[in-house]
Amino acid sequence: ATHEETLGFQTEVKQLLHLMIHSLYSNREIFLRELISNAADACDKLRYEALDNDAIFEGDSDLRIEIEHDQDAGTITLRDNGIGMTRDEVIENLGTIARSGTSEFLKQLSGEQQKDAKLIGQFGVGFYSGFIVADDITVRTRKAGTDAGDGVEWRSQGEGEFSVADIELERHGTEIVLHLKEDAREFADDFRLKSLVRKYSDHIDVPVRMPKVEKARDEEGNEIEGSETTTWETVNEATALWVRPKSEIDDEEYKAFYKHVAHDFSDPLTWSHNKVEGKLEYTSLLYVPSRAPFDLYERDGARGVKLYVQRVFIMDDAEQFLPLYLRFIKGVLDTRDLSLNVSRELLQQDPQVDKIKSALTKRSLDMLKKLAKDDEAYQTFWNTFGSVLKEGPAEDHANREKIAGLLRFSTTHTDSATQDQSLADYIGRMKEGQEKIYYIVADGFNATKNSPHLEIFRKKGIEVLLLHDRIDEWLMSHLTEFEGKSFVDVAKGDLDLGEVEDEEEKKAQEETAKAKEDLVKRVKEALGEAVQEVKVTHRLTDSPACVVLPEHEMGYQMRRIMEAAGQ
Ligand code: ADP
Ligand code: MG
Numbered sequence: 233a234t235h236e237e238t239l240g241f242q243t244e245v246k247q248l249l250h251l252m253i254h255s256l257y258s259n260r261e262i263f264l265r266e267l268i269s270n271a272a273d274a275c276d277k278l279r280y281e282a283l284d285n286d287a288i289f290e291g292d293s294d295l296r297i298e299i300e301h302d303q304d305a306g307t308i309t310l311r312d313n314g315i316g317m318t319r320d321e322v323i324e325n326l327g328t329i330a331r332s333g334t335s336e337f338l339k340q341l342s343g344e345q346q347k348d349a350k351l352i353g354q355f356g357v358g359f360y361s362g363f364i365v366a367d368d369i370t371v372r373t374r375k376a377g378t379d380a381g382d383g384v385e386w387r388s389q390g391e392g393e394f395s396v397a398d399i400e401l402e403r404h405g406t407e408i409v410l411h412l413k414e415d416a417r418e419f420a421d422d423f424r425l426k427s428l429v430r431k432y433s434d435h436i437d438v439p440v441r442m443p444k445v446e447k448a449r450d451e452e453g454n455e456i457e458g459s460e461t462t463t464w465e466t467v468n469e470a471t472a473l474w475v476r477p478k479s480e481i482d483d484e485e486y487k488a489f490y491k492h493v494a495h496d497f498s499d500p501l502t503w504s505h506n507k508v509e510g511k512l513e514y515t516s517l518l519y520v521p522s523r524a525p526f527d528l529y530e531r532d533g534a535r536g537v538k539l540y541v542q543r544v545f546i547m548d549d550a551e552q553f554l555p556l557y558l559r560f561i562k563g564v565l566d567t568r569d570l571s572l573n574v575s576r577e578l579l580q581q582d583p584q585v586d587k588i589k590s591a592l593t594k595r596s597l598d599m600l601k602k603l604a605k606d607d608e609a610y611q612t613f614w615n616t617f618g619s620v621l622k623e624g625p626a627e628d629h630a631n632r633e634k635i636a637g638l639l640r641f642s643t644t645h646t647d648s649a650t651q652d653q654s655l656a657d658y659i660g661r662m663k664e665g666q667e668k669i670y671y672i673v674a675d676g677f678n679a680t681k682n683s684p685h686l687e688i689f690r691k692k693g694i695e696v697l698l699l700h701d702r703i704d705e706w707l708m709s710h711l712t713e714f715e716g717k718s719f720v721d722v723a724k725g726d727l728d729l730g731e732v733e734d735e736e737e738k739k740a741q742e743e744t745a746k747a748k749e750d751l752v753k754r755v756k757e758a759l760g761e762a763v764q765e766v767k768v769t770h771r772l773t774d775s776p777a778c779v780v781l782p783e784h785e786m787g788y789q790m791r792r793i794m795e796a797a798g799q
Contacts, residue, residue, distance in 0.1 A: 233385060233397035240393045242328040245360065247338050249390055252357055255348040256364050259497065260416065263361040264425075265432035267310050267408060269492050270359060271297045272436045274314025274406060276545030278376050281315065283544065283572050288377040290404055297440045298464065299429065301420040306412045308420055312438075313405040316375040319384045322396060326359060326371065326386055333533065337526045353497030354526050362408070363390035365416035369408065376404040426467050435473035435489040437543070439466040472543060474517040474564050478505050490519045493538055494562040498522050501609050503563070504599040512587055514567035518596055520603060521562060524616050528560065535559040537592075540566035541574065552579045553589050557623040557635075558596050560616075565592065590630075597634050604638065604654075611652055614640045618651060622703045625710040636714045639707075642677060642698040644686065649677040649700075655714045663694055666729075668720040671697035673705045685722045685780075694729070696722055724781045726767075744768055 241249070256262070275295040282288050298311040317325060324330065337355055341348045362369050371386040383401025388394035412420055419425065426442060433440050441464040448459035473481060473489045490500045500519040507515045518537070527533030536551030536559075543566060553565055569584045579585050600621075604610045614621075624635035640651045645661060658669060670689060674680045680698035689696050699708065711719055745768040756766040769780075 233399050236395060236397035238393055238395045239323065239327060241388075244329050244334050244338060245327065246392060247341075248329065248352075248355075248357075249360055249363055251338075251341050251343075251348055252352055252360060253364055253390070255345045255352060256357070256361070259349065259353075260364040261419070261428055262357070262497070263365050263410075264419075264428050265491065266358055266361045268297060268299075268429070268433045268436065268440060269495075271310060271312035271314060271406065272433070272438045272492075273545075274312050274316070275438045277315040278313075278405075280545055281376070285377075290376060292403070295438050297433075297438055299425060299440060299442050299467075301422070301425060303417075303420045306414075306417045306420055308410045308412065308425070309407060310410075311405065311407045313403060314376070316378075316404045316406055317373045317384065318375045318378070318382070319396060319398065321375070322371070322373060322384050322386050326388075327394060331527070331534075333527045333530045340526075350497075350523070351526070354523055356495035358495070360390075362410055365412055365419060366390070366410035367413045368411035370411075371406060371408050372399065372401060373406040374401040374404045378404070429467045432488060432492070434469040435471075435485060435492065436468060437470065437472040439470040440468045441465060442467050472540075472566075474505065474515050474566060475543065481505075486517075489517070490521075490562070493564060494519065494521060496521055496523065496525075496562075500562075501613055502599060502603045504595055504602075506595060508591070512567075512584070512591060513569055514565060514588060514591075516563065516565050516592055516595060518561050518563035518592065518599060520599065520613060520617075521560060522612055522616070524560065528617075528620065533559075537561075537563050537565045540564065541570050541572050542566070542568055544572060546570075546572070546574060547576065550576075550579065552576075552585050553592050554596065555589070555593055555624070555628050557620055557627050558593065560620055561596050593628065593631065597631060597638065600638050601634075607652075610640075611650075614651060619701050619703055622701065622707045625707060629710075632711065633714065636711055641671075642680070642700065644681075644690065644696045644698065647681060647698075653697075658695055658697065659715060659717065661695055662717075663692070666694060667717065669697065669714060669717050670694060670720050670722050671699055671708065672722050673699040673708065676700050683723070688729075689722065692729070721781075741768075 275297070278288065279295060282293070286293075292313055295313060298309075300309045300311075301307065302309075337351070341351055368389050369387070372383060373386070374380070374383040380400055380402055381398070383399040385397045385399045386394055387396075419428075422442070429440050429442070443462045444465040445460050445462050447455040447457075448461070450456055473485060486503055486505075487499050490496065490503065494500070499522060501522045503517065503519045505515075505517045516537075525533065534549050535554075535556075536549040537553050538548055539546045539550035539553070550565070551559070554561055565588065567584075567588060569588065570579075570582065574582070600610075600613070603613060618640060621635065621638060625632045628635065636655055639655065641653050641655075641658075642649055642651050643653045643658060645653060645658075655669065672680050672683055672685055674683060677698065677700045680700050686696055699705070701707075708719060708721070713719065748768050752766050752768060756763070759766065767780075
């Protein structure tokens, strides 16, 4: 080896390594999933590069992953003939974490094992998970299409630093040798490895092979010492999951595939697998996660589907196929409608993309509608992603009504901060003669619940939606009606309770207004410029007065958002 140097891990890597090793002990088998997943990605990338440059295969287009172990030495070796890495790439990929939001994420970790394990799962551990089971890892890699002399050896004990050196490497691709910790030696076992490989990589397109040692037998059927021959046996199914017929795929396989695609530890809430033929030709497999990724609200957080064109992997995180308000959906899109050499730039111009996008949007919304039949699962979904879905009506006018049907609210019906009531529930409980859907927006649940604006509604038993999320006013400015019933902000404009009020009440109100004209005049003089108007109201039953915004005025939340944006 030449040009050897020792480098320090980026601080974030050190922190992650430390926390991961301590909190993922009971999940440690996932290291194999992560490494196989990387090897499969590397094969996908090479296949893609080879589309217009066959030579890059270096005569070896039979993409595969090999796993070997040595029980005595306590090692596991993973090998792929995928894209490989250059020296610079090795230093970048296996020395840093190049994702925005990483340090904020690390700050959330508390040192409390179970909590951290969950968070780290959301973050995705990747390559570094090898150090959960190994106290020494060697990576030998060479980028496909480079010279044999361009190999790189990376080595680390998973503490503060790693070394890199140039080496001679005959084959391209990556080989990873894990030297197992004393207490993880159980993984250097044929049976254990095989069952893990099946568990984690049946759905991966690339064959995962393990050596099978056979001894010849003599005439009496006894094994002959020293006659071992080794053949490679493919251990996984090695067909892309989404290509297989739905009827042949069981839930466990769908879940395992989700973990591969989404880099998540926990099971998805639901999924939807569809093959479409006709004007558009595509297969999609979309998932609703049960947990939010750490970068859900990051501007450049990972989102979108894994894109394949005719089974060839094209790119991760193709965000053009789903609207932003569905950015939590994970999965795969495989289509014949795009060309193999499509790029991110080309995707933005391709009219087929919009068609597929609107189809996938429908599928996602339908999937959520189905999920909503299961109250508990839907509540998990709503608590996790509800405020993202609330961006929907503003972004996607065409599907406004559908999205509105998926929203959940706090209301005076339950008077609970849990958002679990649908608009259909509300409409089902409307009073006779009630034509509108009433709502109030304020900062915080208690501010809505205790608002004096609700007094008359409570008295009359009319339900009001209690909106207290930051995004709610924005949402309501884009939702005008649901099932033909318009929305009314109870804190704005004149209050018209429609048919719910009878004639007598109205008359009485008018009389009161007349009788109090003098008082109104005096109050108005006293308040002067501070108010536009002073009116007698029948909104209140207990409180003497309240502040009301004109009907078309921007609400408090919106004003604050605009102010924050410097407007
Ligand atoms: P992720 O897979 O989410 O990007 P990882 O930590 O698993 O994160 O891997 C980091 C990066 O290292 C990968 O994105 C890839 O560029 C590189 N890498 C890891 N394993 C391999 C491999 N077997 N072949 C080529 N590149 C790899
Ligand atoms: Mg990975």
